[in-house]
Amino acid sequence: MKIILERDIELCVDCVHFIANGDAPEDKPGFVERVRTLWDTSDANEPPGSHWELVVGSGEGGFSSHMCDGCNSSLGGDRYPGKALLYGPEETNASK
Numbered sequence: 440m441k442i443i444l445e446r447d448i449e450l451c452v453d454c455v456h457f458i459a460n461g462d463a464p465e466d467k468p469g470f471v472e473r474v475r476t477l478w479d480t481s482d483a484n485e486p487p488g489s490h491w492e493l494v495v496g497s498g499e500g501g502f503s504s505h506m507c508d509g510c511n512s513s514l515g516g517d518r519y520p521g522k523a524l525l526y527g528p529e530e531t532n533a534s535k
């Protein structure tokens with residue numbers, strides 16, 4: 440599979456933990472569902488069979504009052520750089 444789209448995103452600390460360790464914040468019910476829904480590819484904005492993968496980047500975070508790109512949290516707080524990678528559907532033919 441290959442990456443067909445790459446976006447720079449900013450992640451809140453909850454998203455960083457979730458992406459890095461799979462830990463969902465206990466004090467935010469519905470967090471995992473919200474992230475899954477946000478990055479779902481079945482809404483026809485992305486080609487069928489593709490999927491998003493979020494990765495935590497390197498580098499310093501900083502305070503931001505903007506929405507978190509990962510979970511849509513509107514709470515201000517530290518943001519860390521990350522990337523959203525859209526993987527294309529499995530290629531079914533070998534012709535290139």
Ligand SMILES: [Zn+2]
Nearest residue numbers: 451454507510
């Ligand atoms: Zn977040």
